[in-house]
Amino acid sequence: MENGSLDRWLYQKRIGKMGSEPLDWPIRLRIAVDAALGLCYMHHSCSPPIIHRDVKSSNILLDSDFRAQIADFGLARMLFRHGQGEPESMSAIAGTFGYIAPEYAVWARANEKSDVYSFGVVLLELATGKKACSTCDGCNGLVEWAWHHLLEGKDLVEAIDEELREEAAYLNEITRVQPGLNCTVMVPSHRPSMKQVSKSLPQTLQQKEQEISCHNHSKSNHNHSTNFNIRSCDSSKISPRFLASILAISVFLILLVLAFLAWFFVIRDHKNRKREQRREVKEEDDLPTPTWWFTSFHRLDFTEDNILNGLVESNLIGSGGSGKVYRISIGSQTDNFMVAVKKIYNSNKSDAKLEKEFQAEIEILGRIRHANIVKLLCCISREDSKLLVYEYMENGSLDRLLYQKRNGRMEPGQLDWPIRLRIAVDAAQGLCYMHHSCSLPIIHRDIKSSNILLDSEFKARIADFGLARMLFRHGQGEPESMSVIAGTFGYIAPEYAVWARANEKCDVYSFGVVLLELTTGKRACITCDGCNGLVEWAWHHLLEGKDLVEALDEELREDPSYLNEMTQVFNLGLNCTVNMPSHRPSMKHVLQILQRCGTPHTSEFQIVTL
Incomplete structure (x- = not known):
């Protein structure tokens, strides 16, 4: 594609990397129509439908006549859905910041409306000349900025690319382009389909009728037979009985050697395990008992022993991905109160993450006091275990x-x-x-x-x-x-x-x-x-x-x-x-x-x- 990608023409010219004339509105509109027709074909003419999942200006390529074609199908998926229009779950979220549909980012479920959102961002890029990931006026990205501009009641002409404002003949037409905003509404079901988008784009260009057909390319499997010339040995001079004897003796000797090696390694491993167990027992006997560290955030009438003695199976009330929760009664039968104790798991894979969460709980709950924030009474920790003690909430969550x-x-x-x-x-x-x-x-x-x-x-x-x-x-x-x-x-x-x-x-x-x-x-x-x-x-x-x-x-x-x-x-x-x-x-x-x-x-x- 001689003219490269759309983003190159929209943005690199601004930093002096391109000496050509900027893209005028008729060319931009034709690019939008071409890309819309490509997506429309993928969504409505292919069986099953295809979603691109990474529609963006850098994936729209331009030929020598500035006709647009969609490229980079590495993330594309065919939709084998159970219900018509139902989004399908994806194993991972794919795409580019600024173009990813919110519901796809939140739920990892995508359908054609995810592409519609991304294409809406491209339409906003064409009209405003701003990058999809631009952060200005306190907004996250171009979509939020465009909606903010609209809802604040500002003049839409101010949102148009400065280079396009000079083309007074097209200003009214540019400001009437609504698909960019309609494609990026929050509720996917209220976004238009690509068929509706392609029809709603202004018809200022004389478009040629395009006949698009799906070509099924059948793959033929070619079986290549390889001929091996095997030179046969003339063994007529050797007795078959002699050859069989030699073969039997060889097999017996090999089996004998393998049996000996197996016996040798089993005995050696057994002795090593015994030696390692004796060493571990000796080291455990020599090690001092780990010390518990007790940190209080309120005036308390109990010690760590009251908590540690209550960590029994009968007091277990819940468990999750980060640990177990116990309900422990402290005090006598007539004067007692309950606490909730979260025991954080220790796992090599999650130690760093759990340690970070543990420190966040201590740092924040240890310093704030409010009637509607649960009280962290204390924390008890040692190298191999961490306990967080909270006030107990009788009615749960x-x-x-x-x-x-x-x-x-x-x-x-x-x-x-x-x-x-x-x-x-x-x-x-x-x-x-x-x-x-x-x-x-x-x-x-x-x-x-x-x-x-x-x-x-x-x-x-x-x-x-x-x-x-x-x-x-x-x-x-x-x-x-x-x-x-x-x-x-x-x-x-x-x-x-x-x-x-x-x-x-x-x-x-x-x-x-x-x-x-x-x-x-x-x-x-x-x-x-x-x-x-x-x-x-x-x-x-x-x-x-x-x-x-x-x-x-x-x-x-x-x-x-x-x-x-x-x-x-x-x-x-x-x-x-x-x-x-x-x-x-x-x-x-x-x-x-x-x-x-x-x-x-x-x-x-x-x-x-x-």
């Missing part, structure tokens, strides 16, 4: 109460709406303290219903700070880059999954998912109606114009007196999960809305549909 009731393990009505609303307020108060009252803001990075614990009176506390981070940011509110993406599927904010950059708005997104769980009674990772997760399902329900009451938990609908409050909290959950972080409310604002929820003077707030 929120997810247990939300979902186990459906399996007949709880009495109906135990988690009514007033209790759910109070849980939401308590958790919001804990997050608000972390974001706005700590000298260095703290982000949790793993807010979910299983990390919200409930005491005997159903008062909520936020727990599990192993992934939490303090924000040492340069610009106020700017997201910080993280070494890895941490969190739980269904709760991870899309910009964090795509860019690995996080700030408080990532926690706001996750808390919005919890609000949707409280109001709908559905799990965060639910997949129904062709949607990936609860957030997409809730937005789909709203954008389809369905009655919001139908989205609420069936158990809650039985009491109509709270329907208004529930729909307000449902709407708040939607506001917290908008695609653009800058348009999500802060936790301070979320808390204010929850505290006013249900009062006659509750202010209405607008849902930003992205």
Whole structure:
């Protein structure tokens, strides 16, 4: 392809690497149409459909006449799906930062709409002249910047490439190009298909009819026979009986040697093992007993012996990927209290990761105090083991109460709406303290219903700070880059999954998912109606114009007196999960809305549909 890749023409000319004239609008539009036709063929004319998974400007090549062709199919996949249009799970997330669809980054499930999102980014590049990964005005990437520009009500001409603004004849046409934004909406089902995109691009170019046909290239297997000329030995002079004798003797001698060698190595290994066992026993006898280190964060009436003696199987109440949890009673029968002890696993593969989480718990929970954040009472550690001792929460985690009731393990009505609303307020108060009252803001990075614990009176506390981070940011509110993406599927904010950059708005997104769980009674990772997760399902329900009451938990609908409050909290959950972080409310604002929820003077707030 004589003119190379599209990104080379869009960006290298700006830094003096190309002396040619810039791409004018008619050429850019023709490139967009050509690429759209290629993707349209892959999605709608091939059987099975093909998704590219890495559509970007550097993978759109231009010939001598600037006709575009899609290239680099190393990540492409054919879709052998069970349900028409259903996304398929991928073994790994592939693509390029700035072009990856949010739902693909979060769920590792892709279909044609993932390519549509990436192509929408390319359309925005063509119109704005900005790189997909450009970060300006506090936005993560071109998509967020473009939506921010639109929702702030700014003049769209200001977003157009400066070189294109000089072409006054095309300005109106360029600003009317909506596919770039439509292709990058958050809900995949509301993105157009590539067939719709190719038809919606402005028809200012006289397009030739293109007939595209799939050619099946059959592979023929050629069997190449190799002839070996074997020179036969004339053994007529040697007696066959003599040859058989020689062969039998040879086989016997070989077997005898092998048996001797096997016996020799078995005896040697046995002696070595015995010698090694005696050495290990002697070394263990010589080693001193490991010392436990006890670090207290509150005034305590117990010692490490009370905890260590309680680490027995009968006190085990749970286990997970990082360790086991014990419930230990301390004190006498008349005056005792319970603590929860997390014993962290020791594994060579995960030692570094678990050590990092252990240190994060100690560093953060050891220095903050709030009624809605679980108390870390102390930690007990030695070289081969680590224990974290927390206050015990009698009613366990929120997810247990939300979902186990459906399996007949709880009495109906135990988690009514007033209790759910109070849980939401308590958790919001804990997050608000972390974001706005700590000298260095703290982000949790793993807010979910299983990390919200409930005491005997159903008062909520936020727990599990192993992934939490303090924000040492340069610009106020700017997201910080993280070494890895941490969190739980269904709760991870899309910009964090795509860019690995996080700030408080990532926690706001996750808390919005919890609000949707409280109001709908559905799990965060639910997949129904062709949607990936609860957030997409809730937005789909709203954008389809369905009655919001139908989205609420069936158990809650039985009491109509709270329907208004529930729909307000449902709407708040939607506001917290908008695609653009800058348009999500802060936790301070979320808390204010929850505290006013249900009062006659509750202010209405607008849902930003992205």
